[in-house]
Amino acid sequence: MPTELKTGKVAIHATINTEPTDWLSEPRETLLEALRDRLGLTGSKEGCGNGNCGACAVLMEGRLVNSCCVLAVEAEGASITTVEGCGTPEGLSPIQRCFLEEAALQCGFCTPGFIVATKALLEKTPNPTEDEIRWWLAGNLCRCTGYDKIVRAVQNAAAAMGGN
Amino acid sequence: MATETKYRVIGTRPVRPDGVDKVTGRALYGADIVLPRMAHARVLRSPHAHARIRSIDTRQAEALTGVLAVVTAKDLPDVDAILMVGEGGDVNMRHASHNILAHDKALYEGHAVAAVAATSPHIALEALKRIVVDYEALPPVIDVRKAMEPEATLLHEDQFTDTAGEKSEKPSNIASHTIAEEGDIEKGFAEAKVVVEREFVTQTVHQGYIEPHAAVAEWRSDGFLTLWCPTQGAFAVRQQCAQILQHPASHIKVVPTEIGGGFGGKISVYLEPVAAILSRKTGRPIKILMDRAEVLMGTGPTPGTYIKVKMGVDAEGNITAAQALLAYDAGAYPGSPVGAGCMTVFAPYRLKNVRIDGYDVLVNKPKSAAYRAPGATVAEFATETVVDEICEQMGLDPLEFRLKNGAKEGDWRPFGPPYTRIGAIECVEAAQGSDHWKAPLEHEAPNGKRRGRGVASGYWMNWGGTSSCTGRLNGDGSVFLLEGSTDIGGTRASIAMQFAEAFGVDYAQVIPQVVDTDTVGYNDVTGGSRTTFGTGYAAHALAQKMQRDIVEKLAPIWEVEPDTITVEGACYASNGKSATIMEVAKLLDEKGIQVVSSVTTSPHNSSGAFATHIADVEVDSETGKVDVVRYTAVQDAGKAIHPAYVEGQMQGGVAQGIGWALNEEYFYDSAGKLRNATLLDYRMPTTLDVPPIETIIVEVPSPDHPYGVRGAGEVPIVPPPAAIANAIYDAVGVRLQTLPMSPAKVCAAILAKEGAA
C-alpha cells in the first residue's frame, strides 16, 4: 500500500506523559507547537526556535530532543515526556525539589528544559561528575543563574536518588 | 540598622513561593496565555538598516484567507509627550511611538513596519510576506565614531546636540554631550609620574533573556483594555501604552505574567501597543510573539561604544587626575545610558581632578535599552584595564592600589551627592582575604596553556523609586501581600521575608502575590537594583502600618485606648492583656473585622553597591581561546535578605559579564545588516563556558534602608570584562582594548607580540 502524502491536518496519536493522546496538527507544526498550542502543555518553552537553547527540551522515546526541531507528525506512535510529566506540585521529583532547595532558578523560563534534561542525564548516568553534568547540560542556556546552583542541584538530586 | 542584629527571617534561605509552579511547568509566562477566540499576530520588519518608507501596500495580505487585520503606523495616533519610565531617564514618547511602528523612515534592520493578525500564527507569518513596502534605501551609519563626524548621514533631520541645555546650530547624530568636571585635570596630569591613556571599542550586546517578548491584548466593550505581558514594570507598560495609544491610563489594566528574564530589556514596550490596536480592529483578543531573530533585531540591545580613558598617578601611587570620553551609540533614537556611564566610569576611586565627556550618538541600530548596570560595564572595562596598566608600570599591587585610592563616604561623584556610607574598601579587603587571591597561580598550566589572574572593581547605583504594597490579614494569621514588583530573580521571597521579619510572623505565613495595575498602588519597574531595596522598604513600612491598623481595631475590643497597646514583633500587649498576632487575627476574624492596609513609599536613592572580582583565565596561545577557570565575586549587599538569591544575582551577572568579555557581539556587515541574529552565532555562555563562581557577600549596611539592604542585581556584571582582560594580560602579556576579546583577536595579538619579539 503506497504511503500517503499528508497535506491537511493529520491525526496523530502518541503517549504523552504516560497518557494516550490524540490530536490534529498541520504537517508544518513542530512538536513544540503541538504541545503548547494543541495540547495546552505550555511548560515547554520556545526560546530560539532552532535547537540552540534547550528551553523546548522533551524526552522522545526516552531520548532528550529539542521539540522545536521535531515535526508534530513525527511524534506518531512515540512516547513523549514533557516537564509536566516530571513531577507535580503534590508529588515533586527529587530533581524538582533539589532545584527549589538550591535556588537553581531565578526567572524560571529555562527551568523546564533543565528539569527534563537532568532527568535524562540521571537516568543514563546516576552519579555524574561535575564535568559530565556541565557537558550534558551545555545545550540548555540559562541567562539568570550562571549555572552554579543548577549544577549543585543536579549533584544533590543524584545523591538523593541514590546515585552513590 | 546594625548588621549585628539577629534576625528571625532575614538571612535565611526559604524556598521561593512561585518555585513549585516554575519547576513543574505550570507558571504562566506571556506566551502561555490563552483566551477564548484569541487570534495571533506577527510583525513585519524592515530589512534595511536605513530607508525612507515611501508606501506600504497591505491589500494582498488582507486578502489572504485567515487574515483578520493589518496595521501600520497610520493606526497609531500622533504623540508628543515626554514620559519618565526607567532609571531616571526621560523617554520621548514620539520616538517610542515611531519605534513601535515606523513612520516615514525605517531606522534599523528589524524596525517594525506593519503587523498582521490572523487565525493562526502561521497564516500571520505568511501574510507578512504579502505586504509590499516600497523602501528607498539610504546609507546606513553603524559605527559610533563615524556617526559623530560632521558630514555623517543624519538619522533625524530635527535632532540637534544638547550640551548642558544649549542646542547646537546644525543638526547632528550626536543627541547630547554631557560634561562633568571637578578640580583641574591639567594640573593633575602635570603632577603625575605615570600617565596612561588608552582607547577602547566595544560592540553592541543584548541582554539575552531566554524568553522572547510576548503580549496579549483584549478590549472590553466599555473601552477598557487589558494587556498581559512579561514585563519588568506593569505600570511602566500602562503609562507607555496610554501615551502611545492616547488612551487613558485608568482604562488600561496591565497584568504582568511571569517573566523569563529582563535585565533592563523588558521595560520599554514593543508589542503591547501593536497587540492593542490589532485587538481593537479585529474585536478579538490578540496574542503577538517575537521569535529570537526579532528579539535580537527589534528590541533594545546595549550600545556599542568608543571610550578613551586617561589616568595619572603620582610617585606615591595616588591618582592625581582622570579623564574619560565616552561615546555610546544610542541606536535609532536618543537615550543611551552614557549618563550612567559617566557616573560610574571612575566610581571606585577618590578623585580630585576629573573631566568626563559623554556623547549620546544616533546610529542605525535598534534603540538601545537598559542592560544590567547600563553603561557601567564598558566604562569600567576601560578604567580598570588602565588602572591595571598603571599598577604594572609602577610595580603596585592592584588591590593595594584600590585600597589606597578607593572611594569613601563623603567623596565626590559626578551628577550626584557625595557618597554616603559605601563598601568599596571593604570589598577590596575581602578580595585580599579570599582563598582565591591567596592561592598561588602557576602561569604555565600542565596542559600547556598559560594562566593569568586579574582583578577589577565596579559600582552601581541604587534607585529607590516608588513602591506600593497592600496587605490583608486573614483569620488564620496569614497575610496576603499584594505587590506590584514583577519577580525576575526571587524578589517575591525577599520582599515577603522583609515583611515577615517586620510583622513578626513566619515567612510561611506571608503569601506574596504580584498583581496587576488595578489591584495595587503604583510601582516603579523591577530594575535599577531597587526591588529588594525599594519594595522591601515598602513591605517594611506596610508591616508597621498594618500593626498600627491592627492596634486601632483591637483597642475597642480590648476596651483600651490605642496608644496603650504596644507591639513587639508578633506580640500585642496592653495593661496586662497580651496576644500574639495569630490570636489577634483569629479574634478580629471572629468579630468580622477586616484589616487591609496599603502604603506607597519612595525611599531616596541609596549610595549603591561596590564589587571587586578576581578572575583566573587559561589561554591557549596557539589558538587565542580563553577559558575562565576560577572566579570570585566580592560584593557589598548591605544586608543579604535571602543569601541564595543574592548569590544568584552575583553568579548570573558574572556569567553575563563573561559572555560580554569573550564572545557576545552584534556582527554587522557593511550594509548595516546584522549577520548573527540567532543564538547559534550570538554566543552566550553555556554550562561549559563558566567556572564555578565563588561569591563573597560583604555587608556594609545602607543607611537608607531599615535592614541595610543595598541593591544587588546589577553591579556583578560590571567588573568581569576588565578582570578577564587583566587576567589575559597576566597570562600572555597582551592587552586587549576591544570587546569582545574573541579568539581571533586574542590570537592576532599574541602572534603580533611574538612577531615583534
Next chain:
Amino acid sequence: MRALQYAAPRSLEEAITLLQEGGPHARILAGGTDLLPQISDAVRDVAVVVDGKKIPELMHLSFDPERGLTIGAAVPCYRIYEDPIIQQHYPGLVDSASIIGGIAIQGRASLGGNLCNSGPAADSTPMLIAYGATARIAGPEGERKVPVEDFCTAPGRNVLHPGELLISLHLPTPAPRTSARYLRFIPRNEMDIAIVGVGVCLTLAETENTITAARIALGAVAPTPLFVPEAGAFLVGKAPDAEAFAGAAALAQAAARPISDMRSTAEHRKHLAGVLTRRALQGALERITTS
C-alpha cells in the same frame, strides 16, 4: 513555516517516487535539526518533507570485519557514539558525533543529514573523508557510490540529482595500527559551528614506526569540506614525529582558503588549520600507541 506536505515512506522506491513528484521542493527529513529551522527561516524552499526514518536502510547500523561500517543516512549521532564497536574501531566518528550541537541535537541529528546539508563547517564530513568513507546513493537511475570528499559541491549543495537520496555511508575496516582524531575550534566550549575542523586518519606499519597511510581533511576553510591529499601523502613513509606532523600541518594550512565572517577571520582560520592538523595527528598517534 509555509504549508508543508509530509510523507513517511517505508521503502527506497517510494521515497524516490515522492522526491521525483515533489521536484526541487521535496527534501528528505532525517533528524530535522538543520532542515526544520531552514524551512522555518525560508533558507530552503521546501514544500514536501519526505521522512526517511521509516526506511530500514536509512536507519541501519552495522559493522562487518570484512566490509567495514555501514551507517544509514538517518542514524542519529547518539547511536554512533554509544556503539561499542564504533568506539573501538572508529573513535574519530565518536569525536565528531559527540560534539555536534549538544545532547538534544545528537538525539536526532544524523551524519547523513549533516553531509547532505553540505555545510562547509560540518563536523562529520572531514572525519568521514579522512576515514575514506563512501556515500551510497539511490535514485530513479539506480544506485551509485560517491567518495565523501566529492559529495559536497558548494555551500549547501551536493551531487545528489533530482529524485536521489543518500542511503548510507560506508567506512572501510581500518587496517591494524590505525586510528583517527577529529578536532575543531569553536569560540565557546560547545554548541558552536566549527571555525575550523580537522579530521585525520593515520595508519602505522605493523612492526615499524613508520606511517603507511594518512588522510587529512579540513572543515570550514573552503566552500566545501576539503580533502588535502598532499598533506596525507607527505606523511607516508615518514616516522610519526613532530617534524613530520609539522610538515603535514603546513601543507594543510597552505591548502586552506578560508573567508572572514561573523565567526572568525581568514587569518585566524588559516593559522588554526595548521595548529589543529598538528594536534589531530598527535591525537590519532596517541590512540594508536595506547591501544
